[in-house]
Amino acid sequence: MFDAHxxxxxxxxxxxxxxxxxxxxxxxNDGMRHAIEGAIRAPLAWLRSRRHNxxxxxxxxxxxxxxxxxxQGEVVGxxxxxxxxxxxxxxxxxRITVPTEGRIRIDGRVACLxxxxxxxxxxxxxxxxxxxNGAILGMTRAEIIRKFDEIVAFSxxxxxxxxxxxxxxSGMYVRLAFAVAAHLEPEILIIDEVLAVGxxxxxxxxxxxxxxxxxxxxxxxxxxxxMEAIRSLCQRVVWLxxxxxxxxxxxxxxxxxxxxxxxxxxxxxxxxxDYGLILQKVVLKxxxxxxxxxxCPGDDLVVEISYDAQKRIEKPIIAxxxxxxxxxxxxxxxxLDGHRPDCLEGVGQISCTFRSIPxxxxxxxxxxxxxxxxxxxxxxxxxxVAYFSVVGDLAEYxxxxxxxxxxxxxxxxxxxxxxxxxxxxxVAVALSRPSLDGGDDISPRVGDRP
Amino acid sequence: xxxxxxxxxxxxxxxxRDLWRYRELFYFLxxxxxxxxxxxxxxxxxWSLIRPLLTMLVLTIVFGKLGKMPSGGRPYxxxxxxxxxxxxxxxxxxxxxxxxxxxxxxxxxxxxxxxxVVTVSSIxxxxxxxxxxxxxxxxxxxxxxxxxxxxxxxxxFFVLLVFGASLGVGLWIAALMVEYRDxxxxxxxxxxxxxxxxxxxxxxSVVPGRFRxxxxxxxxxxxxxxxxxxxxxxxxxxxxLGLAIAVIxxxxxxxxxxWYFRQTEQTFADVI
Numbered sequence: 001m002f003d004a005h006x007x008x009x010x011x012x013x014x015x016x017x018x019x020x021x022x023x024x025x026x027x028x029n030d031g032m033r034h035a036i037e038g039a040i041r042a043p044l045a046w047l048r049s050r051r052h053n054x055x056x057x058x059x060x061x062x063x064x065x066x067x068x069x070x071x072q073g074e075v076v077g078x079x080x081x082x083x084x085x086x087x088x089x090x091x092x093x094x095r096i097t098v099p100t101e102g103r104i105r106i107d108g109r110v111a112c113l114x115x116x117x118x119x120x121x122x123x124x125x126x127x128x129x130x131x132x133n134g135a136i137l138g139m140t141r142a143e144i145i146r147k148f149d150e151i152v153a154f155s156x157x158x159x160x161x162x163x164x165x166x167x168x169x170s171g172m173y174v175r176l177a178f179a180v181a182a183h184l185e186p187e188i189l190i191i192d193e194v195l196a197v198g199x200x201x202x203x204x205x206x207x208x209x210x211x212x213x214x215x216x217x218x219x220x221x222x223x224x225x226x227m228e229a230i231r232s233l234c235q236r237v238v239w240l241x242x243x244x245x246x247x248x249x250x251x252x253x254x255x256x257x258x259x260x261x262x263x264x265x266x267x268x269x270x271x272x273x274d275y276g277l278i279l280q281k282v283v284l285k286x287x288x289x290x291x292x293x294x295x296c297p298g299d300d301l302v303v304e305i306s307y308d309a310q311k312r313i314e315k316p317i318i319a320x321x322x323x324x325x326x327x328x329x330x331x332x333x334x335x336l337d338g339h340r341p342d343c344l345e346g347v348g349q350i351s352c353t354f355r356s357i358p359x360x361x362x363x364x365x366x367x368x369x370x371x372x373x374x375x376x377x378x379x380x381x382x383x384x385v386a387y388f389s390v391v392g393d394l395a396e397y398x399x400x401x402x403x404x405x406x407x408x409x410x411x412x413x414x415x416x417x418x419x420x421x422x423x424x425x426x427v428a429v430a431l432s433r434p435s436l437d438g439g440d441d442i443s444p445r446v447g448d449r450p
Numbered sequence: 451x452x453x454x455x456x457x458x459x460x461x462x463x464x465x466x467r468d469l470w471r472y473r474e475l476f477y478f479l480x481x482x483x484x485x486x487x488x489x490x491x492x493x494x495x496x497w498s499l500i501r502p503l504l505t506m507l508v509l510t511i512v513f514g515k516l517g518k519m520p521s522g523g524r525p526y527x528x529x530x531x532x533x534x535x536x537x538x539x540x541x542x543x544x545x546x547x548x549x550x551x552x553x554x555x556x557x558x559x560x561x562x563x564x565x566x567v568v569t570v571s572s573i574x575x576x577x578x579x580x581x582x583x584x585x586x587x588x589x590x591x592x593x594x595x596x597x598x599x600x601x602x603x604x605x606x607f608f609v610l611l612v613f614g615a616s617l618g619v620g621l622w623i624a625a626l627m628v629e630y631r632d633x634x635x636x637x638x639x640x641x642x643x644x645x646x647x648x649x650x651x652x653x654x655s656v657v658p659g660r661f662r663x664x665x666x667x668x669x670x671x672x673x674x675x676x677x678x679x680x681x682x683x684x685x686x687x688x689x690x691l692g693l694a695i696a697v698i699x700x701x702x703x704x705x706x707x708x709w710y711f712r713q714t715e716q717t718f719a720d721v722i
Contacts, residue, residue, distance in 0.1 A: 093456075096558075096562050098456070099457070105456075114561070118556065121486060123485075124482065128482075132478055135474055136557065136561055136563065140474055141474055
């Protein structure tokens with residue numbers, strides 16, 4: 001699957017573990033004054049309390065028994081919930097902190113980007129910060145000088161090069177910071193979530209830069225919450241849970257499994273005590289009214305919300321949306337359509353039916369956002385309140401491509417479309433079920449027409 | 451190809467090699483601190499001259515005119531400035547290096563580099579001030595038409611000594627500060643106090659003979675005496691013993707400072 005030098009390991013991790021002692025830090029936080037004062041006032045009690053503290057120390061393994069081998073030229077994504085140990089793994093790999101047990105062997109020059117703009121100084125100009133940041137990331141002066149023009153061009157801030165960065169907009173700041181980092185030339189690149197910043201266009205540019213980096217045969221380890229970025233960059237994904245290696249395998253497979261798992265442990269009821277609103281559950285139903293988590297392309301999808309409004313909520317604005325592994329697919333939004341309920345009060349239900357969902361067989365989650373009448377306040381804002389997968393054989397919908405397996409990674413929403421070929425034939429494609437829809441004239445299936 | 455082994459227990463085998471790799475960072479961090487220091491000030495670099503000038507005036511008036519301390523026939527301002535030169539370097543290095551790690555905590559928790567670079571850079575920054583004050587002293591000596599004796603050739607040794615003293619104490623305080631922010635309050639106090647227990651505004655010869663040995667335990671006594679000996683040719687009895695003690699002090703401080711720093715360095719990112 002990978003290129004020629006893929007047999008040599010770039011990173012070898014053996015039984016890696018990192019322990020933090022929580023009680024320890026709490027005891028130290030009191031500062032020395034407390035320690036000295038206590039020791040002087042009541043030496044015995046102080047000693048006893050010290051011993052007591054030691055007993056109370058709580059060991060917390062941020063990472064435990066992780067073994068992993070990453071080959072040269074592999075692009076590996078690391079996923080997991082907050083606190084799963086992703087950041088700890090990166091901190092160990094980048095030598096910011098040391099492991100409690102186990103070992104890591106790294107072959108090649110490493111660059112770590114745990115944050116965009118580390119070491120940027122607000123008072124310094126863009127030009128000065130390029131040099132400073134470059135040096136902090138491990139570039140030599142000669143290297144920075146050599147790449148200076150390239151960095152400036154990439155960051156698109158030529159005119160502001162001699163302005164202190166404190167006057168920059170956050171977008172400019174991020175662009176400059178990423179530009180410096182992007183011009184490191186390591187053999188192994190370790191990146192944490194840096195793409196979570198910047199505008200969409202720049203994010204695309206960054207992804208492109210990283211993709212190019214990966215294609216040039218270098219090794220990349222990439223931590224992100226953005227499954228879209230993970231999927232588009234990585235061939236392999238490592239999934240951490242509670243400090244342990246949970247799964248390791250082909251990117252799409254793991255991402256999908258991850259989606260399944262997070263939606264199974266959704267946190268209900270979601271509540272907002274300030275507004276006295278409790279969402280008891282969100283269920284998905286099919287057109288026949290039966291609860292389901294599997295749908296076929298072209299099915300109707302009913303999202304039903306059961307709520308308990310203990311206080312009266314006037315004119316709430318509700319939005320429901322469907323999120324796929326590559327971002328938002330579609331949504332219903334009262335902010336736009338204006339069909340707001342007069343109020344929510346007591347126990348009740350509200351539902352939204354999405355007609356003949358034009359989705360490819362993939363995994364999806366539902367998010368909900370309820371705003372107060374003043375638009376500004378978000379009463380409920382929850383991702384992943386429900387999960388469903390779309391299943392089905394695309395051949396039934398007239399798909400006859402040789403690469404139907406790619407459907408799992410393609411853009412999920414398919415609006416009905418028509419090809420007009422050079423010989424004049426028109427071909428229509430739509431993801432809708434013939435049994436539910438009227439006939440070919442309403443939503444044509446794939447077929448030849450004169 | 452570079453190979454690196456990170457292992458529990460004995461991670462930093464390549465520490466000194468890294469230090470060499472990151473040698474340019476010493477310069478860059480010091481450069482940053484110098485650039486930033488006088489941004490948005492009106493007087494700017496002038497502050498590097500005004501501060502020693504004013505301190506010198508005050509000390510000359512208090513000790514020389516009001517206290518009528520012996521000057522051994524030398525202009526009192528020169529005497530004071532020769533003492534202030536190493537003292538001011540030592541005291542600013544102490545405050546700067548003490549804060550260095552905490553002030554750069556965002557760096558420390560996000561990037562790897564030998565942490566000692568930060569602390570040493572802050573001492574280098576203070577050294578630049580030292581050089582500016584040295585130019586000021588040279589100008590003052592020309593003004594007084596005072597030629598230094600041949601002993602001036604030993605000056606680099608004493609500069610090295612004060613650098614060592616600053617480094618040793620700086621490393622200790624920087625590392626301690628990471629865990630005990632109490633040193634944020636201790637350091638200014640020690641610096642203020644030290645100005646009076648070190649022979650900055652007066653000569654160490656005014657200290658009664660029986661306290662001389664005890665007095666010499668303060669490494670700055672040997673250093674300041676050395677500076678005056680090199681630049682003004684002052685001689686004080688018990689001088690060699692005092693110097694020996696100062697050298698031992700400094701060696702112990704530097705070695706133990708590096709040792710303690712290395713001990714705690716690995717957990718800086720966890721504790722800071």
